[in-house]
Amino acid sequence: MAKINSIKRRIYFDWAASAPYSQSSPPALFGNPSSQHSEGRLARQALENARKKCADFLNVPACALYFTSGGTESNSIALFSTLTRAAKGRIISSGAEHASIRECMETLKKMNKPCGQIAVDSAGSVTPETFSKALSQYQDTRFAAVMAVNNETGSITDIQSLTSISSESKAPVHFHCDLVQAVGKIPVNIQNLNIDSASISAHKIGGPRGIGLLYLRKPLEVFYSGGGQEKNIRGGTENVNGAVAFADCLAENIVDDLYTKAKARWNKLITALLSIDRCTLIPKERVVDDERFSPYILQAAFKNIPGEVMARALDDLGFAVSTGSACSSSKPERPVLTAMGIDEKLRIEGIRISQGCSTTDEEIDLLIDGIKETLKFL
Secondary structure, eight states: OOOGGGOOSOEEOBTTTOOOOOSOOOOOOOSOTTOOSHHHHHHHHHHHHHHHHHHHHHTSOGGGEEEESOHHHHHHHHHHGGGSTTOOSEEEEETTOOHHHHHHHHHHHHTTOOEEEEOOOTTSOOOHHHHHHHHHHOTTEEEEEOOSBOTTTOBBOOHHHHHHHHTTSSSOOEEEEEOTTTTTTSOOOHHHHTOSEEEEESGGGTOOTTOEEEEESSOOOOSSOOSSTGGGTSOSOOOHHHHHHHHHHHHHHOOHHHHHHHHHHHHHHHHHHHTOTTEEEESTTOOTTOTTBOTTEEEEEETTBOHHHHHHHHHHHTEEOBSSOGGGTTOOOOHHHHHTTOOHHHHHHEEEEEOOTTOOHHHHHHHHHHHHHHHHHO
C-alpha cells in the first residue's frame, strides 16, 4: 500500500465540482460563426462538426443539441421557458436537485409561477412512488425536473421509470433531466430515457469551463433571447474552441472500460471506509458494488468531526475533497441531505469525495491512509 508520507503532489478528489482540464488546446478559431467571411465560415464549420461529434457520442440528432455556457445555463433556459406565453401549468422538481435548479425554482415562485416539490428517498433519489404521488398532488403539472445522478451522494434515479409515468399523464408533462453528473461517468442512453430536455457540462469530465449542452427533443419557446444564435435558443457568440474541446472530451470519456475501473476503485475505498468505526456512509445503506449509486461520488461522515474540519485536515495532507456542491459552498445549509432526511449532526459531519477518469489505485490507497492518519489527531 502507498504510504501517506510519500505524497509529493496534490491529489484531487473533488471531480464532482470540476475536473482537471485534460485536453490539449484546440486550434485558435477566432472567427465569429455568424460572419460570412472565410474565418467566420471556418468557425461555423468547426462548430457544426463539434455538434455532430457530440451528437454521435450521445446518440441523439445533431439538431437536438444547443451549445451553452454550461449545465447551469442549460437548466435555466429549460426552466425559465415555463414563463413564456406558450407554457402553462405547474413546474415541479425534486428536493435534492442541484442549486442551479433549486434556486431557479425559488425565482420562479417569486414570479408567481406555480411550483411544487417531489420527495426523495433516503438515498436522494426520486422513486416511481414519490413521482406518482407528486403528480397526483399537483395535477396541473406540465414541467418536471429530476436529476439523473445526485451531485452530493451519487445516487442514481431511474429516469426511464419516471418518464414512463409522466407520459401516461392526462396532460403532457415536459420532463427535464440534469445529466451533468451522468454523461461520461455512467452508461447513459438519452433516447431510451424518453426525456424532453437535458443539461450536460464539459468541465465535469475534463473539458474546458464555460461550455455545455442543452438537449431538446423538440425546440421550445425560450423566455429570454439574444442575437439569434443556436437557432434562437441561446443568444451570444458561440464558444467555438470550447465546443471543439468538448466534443474531443466526450470521445475520451464515453468508454465502458472507464466505468468498470471506476467501480473497482470505489469498491476499494468503500470497503476501507466501512471498516473504520468512526465513519458513516451517507446514506447508511450504501454498500460495496452498489448499482444504485455512481462510482464517482461518495458522501461520508466522521464521528465528532465537522465536515469543514475534516476537509481542511485532508487538504493540509495534500488531498482535495469538499463538504458538498461547490456551487453552494458559501452556505452552511445542506439542502440535499436535509431532503434525504439525514439528521443535522450527520449533515454537519459530511464530506464529499469524488473521483474521475484519471484517478489511480495508488491515489485511493493514499486517501485511505490520509483519512486514517487524520483520525488519529481529530
